[in-house]
Each structure stands twice: as C-alpha cells, then as structure tokens.
Amino acid sequence: MEQREDQTEIATNAFNRDLNRLKDMHPSDIAENLEDRSLPDIRQVLRELPDEKVAEILTELPQDIQTDLLENMRLERVSDIIPEMYSDDAADALGGVSAERLQEIMDQLPDEDVEEITTLLEYEADTAGGIMRTEVNAVLTTLALSEAREAIRKDEDQDQDNAIYIYAVDENERLQGVLKLRDLLFRDLRLKVADVMITEVRSVSVNADQEEIANIFQKYNYLALPVVDDFGKLVGLVTSDDVIDVIQEEATEDMQRMVGLSGEEMVTTPWSRSVKNRLPWLMVNLGTAFLAAWVISMFEKTISAYTVLAFFLPIIGGMGGNAGAQTLTIVVRSLALGEIEDKEWKRVLVKEIIIGSVAGLAIGIAVGAISWLWQGSWLIGVVVFMAMLLNMVAAALAGVLVPVGLRAVKVDPALASSIMVTTVTDVVGFFLFLSLASLALKFVAL
Amino acid sequence: MEQREDQTEIATNAFNRDLNRLKDMHPSDIAENLEDRSLPDIRQVLRELPDEKVAEILTELPQDIQTDLLENMRLERVSDIIPEMYSDDAADALGGVSAERLQEIMDQLPDEDVEEITTLLEYEADTAGGIMRTEVNAVLTTLALSEAREAIRKDEDQDQDNAIYIYAVDENERLQGVLKLRDLLFRDLRLKVADVMITEVRSVSVNADQEEIANIFQKYNYLALPVVDDFGKLVGLVTSDDVIDVIQEEATEDMQRMVGLSGEEMVTTPWSRSVKNRLPWLMVNLGTAFLAAWVISMFEKTISAYTVLAFFLPIIGGMGGNAGAQTLTIVVRSLALGEIEDKEWKRVLVKEIIIGSVAGLAIGIAVGAISWLWQGSWLIGVVVFMAMLLNMVAAALAGVLVPVGLRAVKVDPALASSIMVTTVTDVVGFFLFLSLASLALKFVAL
Incomplete structure (x- = not known):
C-alpha cells in the first residue's frame, strides 16, 4: 500500500509540474502541447484552468478534439466556457457536436449567446457569415463623440481589446459610416458621429464567399471589414487574422485537391x-x-x-x-x-x-x-x-x-x-x- | 487641318472622361486598371493625379512597372512621391531601379527618408526587415499618458490612421512594452506609460524569416508585431496585411516550385x-x-x-x-x-x-x-x-x-x-x- 501511495504522489507531483509549466504558456501554445495527448489527459488539465483560458485554448484545438471535449465535459462547465469565446469560435466549436447535446448546451446559455450562435450556425462555413464574429463596435450616427465614447466604454460585450474601427449605424442598425478610435481621442467630443465619420465604408455581404473576401483584403490591405445582411444591417466583422486562416486553408485545399486529396488532410490525420x-x-x-x-x-x-x-x-x-x-x-x-x-x-x-x-x-x-x-x-x-x-x-x-x-x-x-x-x-x-x-x-x- | 484638330479634341475628351472615372476609384483599382496599359499611357494618367494618390497607386503596381516608372519619371516628381509612400513600399519600389538612378533619387530626398530606405534596402526581401515598415507609434515609458497622447497627436510621420498599438521604449529605443489606443481613451491620463503598458510584448527579430512570421501570425492571431534589431531596439512593424501578402506569395511559390516553375510566374508574365x-x-x-x-x-x-x-x-x-x-x-x-x-x-x-x-x-x-x-x-x-x-x-x-x-x-x-x-x-x-x-x-x- 505504501508503495502505491508513493507512486500516486509521484504522479501527482509530475502532473502539477506539468500544469505549472502549461499555465505560463500562451493559449495557442497550450493547445499545441495538448493536441497530441489523450482526451482524458486533456480534460484533466483543462479542469485545473480558469474558464477564460479554457475558452481560448478550446478555440485553438483541432475541430475533432473540440467536439469530443464539448460532448464529454460537464454541462455546467461548458455553459461557463462558451460565453467566454468569440461568437464565431463558439459556433465553430459547437458545429461538430450532436444535435441532442447542442440542445442541452443551448438550454444552459444566456438568451443573447443562443441567438448569436444560432444565427452563425445557419451560415455556410465558407462565407462571410461563417467566418465573421458578431462582436463589433457600433454606435448611432446621432450620438455626440462624447456619448459614443461612453457607449464604447460601457459595452462590455464589445471586442474592445483589438478594436480598430468603430462603425456608425442608423436606428435600424444599418451601416452608415466608420470612425477611427483616433477620432475619439483627438477630435472635439461635442461633434456628432455623423459629422466625423467616413461615409464611404466598404462592407461585404454575409453570403460573400470567403475566397472572394480574402482577395479583397489582399488587394486593399484592410485590417477589418464590416459584414452586412441583405437589408444593409451590420451583423458582424471579419478581421485580417480570420482572413489569414482562410488563405492558408484555401491554399492547402487547392494544392491537395489538384492531386486528388480531400483538401483537409493533415500530417496528424490517422x-x-x-x-x-x-x-x-x-x-x-x-x-x-x-x-x-x-x-x-x-x-x-x-x-x-x-x-x-x-x-x-x-x-x-x-x-x-x-x-x-x-x-x-x-x-x-x-x-x-x-x-x-x-x-x-x-x-x-x-x-x-x-x-x-x-x-x-x-x-x-x-x-x-x-x-x-x-x-x-x-x-x-x-x-x-x-x-x-x-x-x-x-x-x-x-x-x-x-x-x-x-x-x-x-x-x-x-x-x-x-x-x-x-x-x-x-x-x-x-x-x-x-x-x-x-x-x-x-x-x-x- | 480642321479634321485633325477634331481628332485631337476627341482624343482629349476621351482621355478626360477616362481620367475622371479613374479619379473616383480606389488606388488598388486604379493600379489594376492601369497595369495592362502601355508605359507612356500610364505616365500620362499619373501626371494628372496628386502625389499622394500616385504614391498609393505605385505601391500596388507590379514590380516591373514600378521600376520602369521610377526610371522614367521626372526626378522632381519622384522625389515628391517617394516621401508619401510607406517606407517599406518605397524600398520595394526602389529595389528594382539601377544603382545610378537610385543615387540620383536619393540625392533629392530628405535625409530622414534616405536613412530609412537605405536601411530597409539592406535587409533580405524575405525577412522581417524586408516586409516591415519603419513607421511605428512609439513613446517613452517615462511619459505620462497625457504626454504620450500629445506625442502621438504631434508626430505626423507616424502611422496614425491604422494604429492598433502604441509601443513603449526606453531612452535607447529598446522595446519595453505595449499600450492600446484604448488605454489613452479610458485610463487616467496622469498615469505613466510604464504603469499601464503590458510588459510581455512579443516581437520578432529583424532577420526572422517571413514564412516563420506568417506562422506566428496564424498561430496567435495577431494584427501587428513589432520588429527589433539585435540590441532589442524597436526598428519597425509588421502588420497582418503584410502577412497576407507573404502567405499568398509563399503558397504560390511552393505550388509553382513543386512542378519546376520559378515561383514568381503569373498569367501576365510575357x-x-x-x-x-x-x-x-x-x-x-x-x-x-x-x-x-x-x-x-x-x-x-x-x-x-x-x-x-x-x-x-x-x-x-x-x-x-x-x-x-x-x-x-x-x-x-x-x-x-x-x-x-x-x-x-x-x-x-x-x-x-x-x-x-x-x-x-x-x-x-x-x-x-x-x-x-x-x-x-x-x-x-x-x-x-x-x-x-x-x-x-x-x-x-x-x-x-x-x-x-x-x-x-x-x-x-x-x-x-x-x-x-x-x-x-x-x-x-x-x-x-x-x-x-x-x-x-x-x-x-x-
């Protein structure tokens, strides 16, 4: 018995050392490190990490592992993690789980998240709707810049960390123009959004093909493009980091398909x-x-x-x-x-x-x-x-x-x-x- | 004689209509439209456009046309256009002209531009140094946020329009941390840069291979990465739109080289x-x-x-x-x-x-x-x-x-x-x- 306890202790110590090492790493690196491990091992590690970090790691794991984890994690944990993810990543991750499980998960999520994810799941994966996130900074054209600033400060759901542009919309959420964060810094805050915004703002349709979008980004050197539905309503944002993934995927797909491969095979495919x-x-x-x-x-x-x-x-x-x-x-x-x-x-x-x-x-x-x-x-x-x-x-x-x-x-x-x-x-x-x-x-x- | 005058007039009218149509287009579209025309025709159009627009169009034209134009334009015009370009684009454009012509052009440029361009020309084309721009928002760590804000407002040379991050440097211009534009908007402006900045800032070496950089952007979803020299000095910025170009180039190169092509052939290659x-x-x-x-x-x-x-x-x-x-x-x-x-x-x-x-x-x-x-x-x-x-x-x-x-x-x-x-x-x-x-x-x- 004593020996067995020793062994358990050694295993626990090894696990803790491993965990401490992982904790200091970037979520993308943790994901890379985890993807070669067994599912139970991955779950053991994720149990010890905070929701926000797990959300980021999950996003970077291969689709099949994401699906397995979401199928097998405790339901309460899943419902804590999903709201921490960008809507597009959450939709991608949930795209693979069974209809039954999806329903169970959705029942646990806040209405707002359910609505966003449901909408995203309806778009084809290789369209603007399939790659965009729904978190986008938007303010009414009628606001003063000071009000716009307050609106952005308050809205916790908005993707503020990496915000580049702030979009201006009318009362029906239709895209009217674009502001730069810099405008809020340096312009007279009593001016109206409508006075300062650039009205010639390029957008893409939610149904636009991802390859076409990639070509637009490449040609015009954008960092982000707003996505609108058939009525001109602002529904999401495609950023250049999404486009980088698209471009790599499309190039891989073309190279593979030319020689009769599936387009999605990887060195890690069994x-x-x-x-x-x-x-x-x-x-x-x-x-x-x-x-x-x-x-x-x-x-x-x-x-x-x-x-x-x-x-x-x-x-x-x-x-x-x-x-x-x-x-x-x-x-x-x-x-x-x-x-x-x-x-x-x-x-x-x-x-x-x-x-x-x-x-x-x-x-x-x-x-x-x-x-x-x-x-x-x-x-x-x-x-x-x-x-x-x-x-x-x-x-x-x-x-x-x-x-x-x-x-x-x-x-x-x-x-x-x-x-x-x-x-x-x-x-x-x-x-x-x-x-x-x-x-x-x-x-x-x- | 009369008939000939008529013909000249008709030609002039056609040219003016064409010009007016082009004037309303995005520089990338103008470049696409021009690239199939003869060199004298392109020069005729560019003569009628302002320096800033010509700078943007030039950037988007194929390398061989860039070279031809810079070889054949009036020297004063070239020296007006180059300072309007991003330093990396200017270096790329000048990379093709003869050593003699390059010297003539450099003699006309402000010292600051000469220094930047000369440095960039020395880096290998497929390294961070070859794709970065030297325009980068940087402030001293010892400044108060209010001072940082003023510094950024004043520095006209900095790439403010698309600024995402502001980098913090010490007195030797060594990279110390990163601020978000948002910090200048919402944090107490009496705080010091050093108090607010994130000190764990990832950077790449000026000699790093562009393919390696592309993989970092893809893995970590960055929008921009600072570039440092061997002494840790901040020397430039690689943005995700640069990386998109790199990725497309590298994929094209691999596909072509596999079957014994040069890697740079295009449908438009003679x-x-x-x-x-x-x-x-x-x-x-x-x-x-x-x-x-x-x-x-x-x-x-x-x-x-x-x-x-x-x-x-x-x-x-x-x-x-x-x-x-x-x-x-x-x-x-x-x-x-x-x-x-x-x-x-x-x-x-x-x-x-x-x-x-x-x-x-x-x-x-x-x-x-x-x-x-x-x-x-x-x-x-x-x-x-x-x-x-x-x-x-x-x-x-x-x-x-x-x-x-x-x-x-x-x-x-x-x-x-x-x-x-x-x-x-x-x-x-x-x-x-x-x-x-x-x-x-x-x-x-x-």
Whole structure:
C-alpha cells in the first residue's frame, strides 16, 4: 500500500509540474502541447484552468478534439466556457457536436449567446457569415463623440481589446459610416458621429464567399471589414487574422485537391482516414491509366515489331505530364487569386499554346537528337520530335481547359485536375507517338 | 487641318472622361486598371493625379512597372512621391531601379527618408526587415499618458490612421512594452506609460524569416508585431496585411516550385520569360525521363518476347506517380506551415508507408484482377499486383524523403520535388515490374 501511495504522489507531483509549466504558456501554445495527448489527459488539465483560458485554448484545438471535449465535459462547465469565446469560435466549436447535446448546451446559455450562435450556425462555413464574429463596435450616427465614447466604454460585450474601427449605424442598425478610435481621442467630443465619420465604408455581404473576401483584403490591405445582411444591417466583422486562416486553408485545399486529396488532410490525420480519403481518386486514376494502357495495346503489332518504341513511352508521357502540370499550376492558382477574369482565359490559352509550342520545339529537338544518337535511326528521332512537340501543345491545352472547364460547370477548378491533365497527356502522347511511328514504318524501315 | 484638330479634341475628351472615372476609384483599382496599359499611357494618367494618390497607386503596381516608372519619371516628381509612400513600399519600389538612378533619387530626398530606405534596402526581401515598415507609434515609458497622447497627436510621420498599438521604449529605443489606443481613451491620463503598458510584448527579430512570421501570425492571431534589431531596439512593424501578402506569395511559390516553375510566374508574365523560366527544369526532367527509358531498354528481350508488358508501363508508373504526388503535397505543405517539427518526419514516414501499403494492396488487387481478366493470364495479374504494391510503398518513401532531404540540405523542400518523386516512381516502378516479369517468365509461360 505504501508503495502505491508513493507512486500516486509521484504522479501527482509530475502532473502539477506539468500544469505549472502549461499555465505560463500562451493559449495557442497550450493547445499545441495538448493536441497530441489523450482526451482524458486533456480534460484533466483543462479542469485545473480558469474558464477564460479554457475558452481560448478550446478555440485553438483541432475541430475533432473540440467536439469530443464539448460532448464529454460537464454541462455546467461548458455553459461557463462558451460565453467566454468569440461568437464565431463558439459556433465553430459547437458545429461538430450532436444535435441532442447542442440542445442541452443551448438550454444552459444566456438568451443573447443562443441567438448569436444560432444565427452563425445557419451560415455556410465558407462565407462571410461563417467566418465573421458578431462582436463589433457600433454606435448611432446621432450620438455626440462624447456619448459614443461612453457607449464604447460601457459595452462590455464589445471586442474592445483589438478594436480598430468603430462603425456608425442608423436606428435600424444599418451601416452608415466608420470612425477611427483616433477620432475619439483627438477630435472635439461635442461633434456628432455623423459629422466625423467616413461615409464611404466598404462592407461585404454575409453570403460573400470567403475566397472572394480574402482577395479583397489582399488587394486593399484592410485590417477589418464590416459584414452586412441583405437589408444593409451590420451583423458582424471579419478581421485580417480570420482572413489569414482562410488563405492558408484555401491554399492547402487547392494544392491537395489538384492531386486528388480531400483538401483537409493533415500530417496528424490517422492513416485509416487518409486511406479512405485517397483511395477514391486513386481508383479513378486507375481507370484513366487503363485508358492509356488500352491506347498502347492498339499498337501491339507495331511495338512487337519494334520493341524500342516502348522505351520512349515514359519520355513522351512524362514530359507532357510535367509541362501540363506547369500550365495547370499557373492557371489553378491564378483562378484562386481572382487574377483571371471572365473572358481572360482565352488570352491565357493563347499564351500557353505559344509557350507549349516554343518549349515543345526546344525539348522536341533535344529529345529527337538524343533518340537518334541512342538508337542510330533518324526516323525514330523525327517521330519522337513530332510527338513531343504536339504533346506539349496538348499539355498546354489541357492545362488551361481542364480548370477553366471545371469552373464553368461550377466545380472547384483544382478538383483532381492534375489527374485529368495527366490522362490527356498520356493518352494523346501515346496515341500520337505510336500512330506517327506506325505511319513512318509504312514508308521506311527504322 | 480642321479634321485633325477634331481628332485631337476627341482624343482629349476621351482621355478626360477616362481620367475622371479613374479619379473616383480606389488606388488598388486604379493600379489594376492601369497595369495592362502601355508605359507612356500610364505616365500620362499619373501626371494628372496628386502625389499622394500616385504614391498609393505605385505601391500596388507590379514590380516591373514600378521600376520602369521610377526610371522614367521626372526626378522632381519622384522625389515628391517617394516621401508619401510607406517606407517599406518605397524600398520595394526602389529595389528594382539601377544603382545610378537610385543615387540620383536619393540625392533629392530628405535625409530622414534616405536613412530609412537605405536601411530597409539592406535587409533580405524575405525577412522581417524586408516586409516591415519603419513607421511605428512609439513613446517613452517615462511619459505620462497625457504626454504620450500629445506625442502621438504631434508626430505626423507616424502611422496614425491604422494604429492598433502604441509601443513603449526606453531612452535607447529598446522595446519595453505595449499600450492600446484604448488605454489613452479610458485610463487616467496622469498615469505613466510604464504603469499601464503590458510588459510581455512579443516581437520578432529583424532577420526572422517571413514564412516563420506568417506562422506566428496564424498561430496567435495577431494584427501587428513589432520588429527589433539585435540590441532589442524597436526598428519597425509588421502588420497582418503584410502577412497576407507573404502567405499568398509563399503558397504560390511552393505550388509553382513543386512542378519546376520559378515561383514568381503569373498569367501576365510575357511568354518569352515563361519559356525561359520553365525550360531548365523541363530539361532536367528530360534527363530523368531518359533514365526511365534506359531502365525499360534493359529489358528489351523480355518486352520483345511479351509485348503486352509494354501496356502496363503507364499503369505502374502513373499510379505510383500520383500516389507519390499525394504524399509529397501533404509533406511539402506541412513543412511550409511548420506542422512537422524536427524529428516528427519519422512518424510521418511510418504513417505514409502504412498508407502506401494499404492503398497499394487495394489498388494492386484491383489492377491485378483487371489485368488477369484483360490478358487472360493469372501470372500477369500477380506480377502487376506485386509491382503496383511495391511501387506505392516506394512512392510513399520518395514523397516523404525528397522534401525532408531537401530541407536537410537547406534547400526549399518544394523545389522541383514533384519531378524528383516522379522519377523515383517511374524508375523503381518499371524496374520492379519488368524484373518481376522476367523472373516469372523463367518458370512459367505467360
């Protein structure tokens, strides 16, 4: 018994040391430290920390851990923590819990929080409504600056710590203008808000796509943008730190989707989930690979007579695939950044065809010359040259038309686009090369 | 003559209408509108706009147009415009002009601007020093809040419009703490800065890498971070709008470099420059493609006896290439986001090998069964199955080891990594498949 008590004591001491170390850390660092631990361990730590800190840590944990914690924590604790979170973070965290549990939690929360969170949960995750917070400094246009100042000082719910702008609204909460905190510091406080505010204030619709919002922030260098509903009512605020997360997410998504990944896979995703995510597109890719194999099989006789032709298949296919990937990457990225407007894709197509032709000539001549030297047949050289040149042009066409076409049918231009482009360059490349070779063989022996 | 005068008048009227339309636009929109025009046209428009507006437009124009304009504008105009720009934007714009012209411009500028710009030009473009602005609100810790307030009101050079924080420094300009604008509004103005400031203020070194800074902003949701030199002296400010640009740039760079692009190519890059950028890696790719071709050529006899083997080459190579691209994308992106720390790559490697084995089994069984049915030979099925499985594992290995290896030798993990991984999957895949087939053929006829 004594020994067991010792062990308990040692464990308790270790836990306390760990806890003291964690307590001094930034909530984001605590979250990073906790995310690799088991759920019971995480809960044990969080039990010892104050509500406000737990709220901040929860915000920074991965979605699945947030959900687990909210499902398993004591209900009273949850109802203490949620009001400490920004409304958008609370909505994100609650988005994953079961409908039943959500109801239980909502029943415990103050009406005001319930209303805000319910509204936020209704917006699509990738719109302004999905990323905005509802805490926003707003004052009536009719107030004097001195009154506006008092209003802001009093309103505890407002996000004062990081306030950059104060928005001016009319009696129906419709956005009318913007003040700077500096105006309250340096202007005559007897002036009215309406006299001092800038009336040309840019806002985004609550339904605006997050990628579009990111492009606006990037173009105009904003730190925050107000969000309005269909009636012009001020409903929230998107800040540049939200936008940073959006941009990272969107870039990750595009990179992943191009090669047939889910867009959300991380190094920490369990391997079983990764397999489940990756297999579908690999299976599609298998289908397209058999298509390429079938094209080759149509030329069985030719290859059987001239086995050397088989050596050149990976050169024609591989080079076309890489040139296509270069064009595709430029186009997918430019589409995401809003750099290609509606009809500009035609100009991009022309440019890429020119690049494909010029690079195709250069690569074609190199590959043709090497092939001629290697196999000692000028005809092989000519056939490889022509197939290479034409396949590079096909790669340019596919690299532009695949993503532009996907967008035209309202699908993410990145989606499995790399797989599709490679299919085109393989199929077209093999067909061109082998049919040119067959044709040439009718006239001259290799 | 009369007709010509009419034409001149029509042209003048059109120009004035165009100008009036532009005048009402946001500088970023004016820049977007101008960037497709000829240099003389752009200069004609800018001549009609006030210095301050031109400064803002210039900032938003592509680097090459900035350089052209600064080289060709009247020197007096340049010396009026530069002081209107943020120091970081001015340094960026001047970074491209010839040494001679730079000297001429600097000779015209106030000493203060020269000093700031010269300092900024010395920092590497992709460090905190390269992206920060030198305009930063700073007050002495010994001031009373009322004095701090007056100091900020008076200092016209400071970036007051978008000020979020006010930094507190000692007499040697070393960073000591941070105040919020809100403290000046609501706290007792007789208090000292030192009494009110938060002393735990995070800063970054002027030499810190911009990607690292972006990860800090993302993790901690900052809107701005002070930059200090090696002595702790406050030298600048990085704001989240700078970071948004960095993040977009870095993501574009990674996506492009993976497929052998320069990292800076845009849809608007002239085709001749694109060809020059893309050809080198395409030529390297040609070398690796010949390597794959040479591997196939080693099995000339086997293929000559069994032509059907050639059909399966694009399946083995293509599937391996795609699986490798999936792993590579996850790893390159996670490295960029700082998600894989020093020794964690081993865990990632193990996970990817498991995924490669499991997905390889699934794909291998599918591809083996189809091959058996297609060619009516169970032996072909078995050989294809084994080669596929093993190549998927090789793809996992290459997808992790190529970027991790590049980073270990201090090269960008994205650099041409896709080309390298495809080389491995082609070479290994073809070798495995053809040698397994040769071996099998020694015992059984296909």
